[in-house]
Amino acid sequence: MLLQNKQVAIIGGGPGGLTLARLLQVEGVHVKVYERDPGKNARVQGSPLDLHETSGLAAIRKAGLLDIFRANYMDGADRTTITNPNAEILFSDHEQPGEQTFGDEHFRPEIDRGVLRRILLESLHEDTVIWDSHFISMKPTANGWTLQFKNGHQAFADLVIAADGANSKLRPYVTGIKPFYTGITMLEGHVADAAKNIPGMTAILRGGKIMAFGKNQDILMGQKADGEVGFYASFRTHESWAKTNGLDYNSNESVLEWFRKEYPEWGSQWHELFANATDAFIPRPIYCMPYDQEWEPLPNLTLLGDAAHLMPPFAGEGVNMAMLDALELSEQLLTEANNTLVEAIGIYEKQMRRRASVVAKESTDNGERMHSENALESMLDFFQGK
Numbered sequence: 005m006l007l008q009n010k011q012v013a014i015i016g017g018g019p020g021g022l023t024l025a026r027l028l029q030v031e032g033v034h035v036k037v038y039e040r041d042p043g044k045n046a047r048v049q050g051s052p053l054d055l056h057e058t059s060g061l062a063a064i065r066k067a068g069l070l071d072i073f074r075a076n077y078m079d080g081a082d083r084t085t086i087t088n089p090n091a092e093i094l095f096s097d098h099e100q101p102g103e104q105t106f107g108d109e110h111f112r113p114e115i116d117r118g119v120l121r122r123i124l125l126e127s128l129h130e131d132t133v134i135w136d137s138h139f140i141s142m143k144p145t146a147n148g149w150t151l152q153f154k155n156g157h158q159a160f161a162d163l164v165i166a167a168d169g170a171n172s173k174l175r176p177y178v179t180g181i182k183p184f185y186t187g188i189t190m191l192e193g194h195v196a197d198a199a200k201n202i203p204g205m206t207a208i209l210r211g212g213k214i215m216a217f218g219k220n221q222d223i224l225m226g227q228k229a230d231g232e233v234g235f236y237a238s239f240r241t242h243e244s245w246a247k248t249n250g251l252d253y254n255s256n257e258s259v260l261e262w263f264r265k266e267y268p269e270w271g272s273q274w275h276e277l278f279a280n281a282t283d284a285f286i287p288r289p290i291y292c293m294p295y296d297q298e299w300e301p302l303p304n305l306t307l308l309g310d311a312a313h314l315m316p317p318f319a320g321e322g323v324n325m326a327m328l329d330a331l332e333l334s335e336q337l338l339t340e341a342n343n344t345l346v347e348a349i350g351i352y353e354k355q356m357r358r359r360a361s362v363v364a365k366e367s368t369d370n371g372e373r374m375h376s377e378n379a380l381e382s383m384l385d386f387f388q389g390k
Contacts (some may be wrong), residue, residue: 006345007033007337013151013161015139015174017041019053019060019117020309020326021167022124025132026067027334036161037128038137038153044125051226051234053120054082054112059324061106061113063331072123073115074106081114081227083212086387088380091208091216091273095387098210112320116229134159139173148304163345164305165333167326170291172311179299183291183314185243188371190224190236190288190317191259193281198233201280204273209233216274217380221267223274235277236288237263240375246287253285290316292368295361301350308333312353313360318370321363329356 012028014021017039028035055061055073064073086095105111125133138154148162166174170183198206208214209227216223225235252258260278267274293314306312309326333352342348373382 005031005338005340006342006348007163010034010162011036011148011160012163012165013038013149013159014165014167015151016167016169016309016311017121017125017133018167018169018309018326019120019124019323020330021165022121022128022133023063023067023327024165024167024308024330024334026069026124026127027063027330028337029128029132030068031334031338033338035132036159037133038139038151038159039133039135040138040154042136044122044133044135051224051236052078052081052114052116052228053323054114054320055327056112056321056324057107057109059321059328059331063327066331066334067127069123069127070106073113073120076119076123077113077115078211078227078229079113080211081213082112083210084387085208085210085212085214086380086384087208087214087216089216089218089221089267089269090271091204093208094380095384097387098212114226119229139168142174142177162304163337166305166307166311167309168311170310170314172307174305175307175311177305178302178307179297181294181297181299183293186290186292186316186368186371187240188238188290188316188375189241189245190238190290192286192288193235193237193259193277194228194283195233195235195277195280196282197231198227199231201282202233202276204276205233215374215383217374217383218267218269219377219379220375221270222374222379223270223277225277232282237267238375239266243289246289249287251285253287256281259285290371292316292364293360295365297357297361299353301346301353303344303346303349306333306349306353308356312356313364315360315364316367316371318374319363319367321367325360325363328359332356 012035014037025037083098140152142149142151151159211227213226220240222238308329336348336352
């Protein structure tokens with residue numbers, strides 16, 4: 005086996021990195037995950053994840069975790085409601101029969117990010133994840149790398165996998181290609197105890213998703229675990245908006261005032277979201293890697309997930325692609341068909357870039373459609389199969 009007696013370091017403890025760790029560890033590979041969070045109970049932000057049959061769920065199956073996933077996914081959280089800016093419901097699939105289930109090509113069960121992370125963490129040996137490990141730099145040592153972390157810790161690895169997300173610090177060691185700004189920014193908020201704090205929106209949400217479309221502006225929201233709701237104001241703006249808008253992201257009043265001004269055609273029903281947000285708002289400019297990126301494979305370093313192919317979230321594919329990366333990379337590293345690590349990595353990277361390019365283009369196109377002048381009509385046609 006190519007990884008026999010070798011130490012593998014995965015930088016980043018998101019779904020892709022943890023899935024890869026699980027897939028390698030069950031085959032006896034010595035693997036460590038270096039994660040910048042201070043501990044496993046650090047708060048996990050973000051919307052729920054819908055896993056797809058041939059990518060995210062395929063990785064879960066291979067990792068032997070399907071049963072525990074089935075026991076923890078959010079039944080009904082994939083149900084969708086579409087409204088106009090006045091929160092009038094124009095489409096809902098809540099009443100449609102739920103005939104799809106695990107094994108069906110189009111079934112996309114939703115799971116809370118924090119719950120998925122817990123499942124993956126608990127599947128690993130207790131000492132696999134090294135917390136409080138904020139990667140700073142690395143240097144070649146023998147045939148591997150010496151890793152340097154912010155806390156002063158150093159570690160050696162024969163093979164390093166960069167799973168450190170959109171702002172990857174390891175990506176420049178592989179390629180100088182940079183992502184481009186898509187023209188869209190999302191402002192993320194969260195509401196705890198949503199049934200109590202945002203009863204109007206909760207009644208429309210019904211434990212699923214809301215997609216509200218205006219002209220070049222959206223509100224997207226979804227049910228999370230423990231009664232929490234995540235939501236995004238999504239809109240077209242310049243790349244530096246997040247740093248130059250003058251908003252106090254810790255002030256609900258400040259952000260609500262901005263919403264009233266910038267979303268003037270939207271009804272007051274949405275105000276309860278911004279007035280009752282539990283945590284600080286998070287601006288998220290949306291970037292995408294070029295569709296035609298290429299680089300030469302290295303024998304001891306590769307990328308997965310957003311570090312390799314950052315893409316917009318408008319097709320629900322980012323995490324699924326990261327987990328499929330983990331599955332396909334593990335297969336190439338573990339098969340006897342490859343004679344060298346650089347051969348295994350080269351095969352993985354070639355197929356990863358090819359499929360990620362297609363999905364990234366789809367995600368970007370969806371973002372354009374969702375933030376167009378006629379977004380509401382276009383998305384209604386899509387969901388109604390017209």
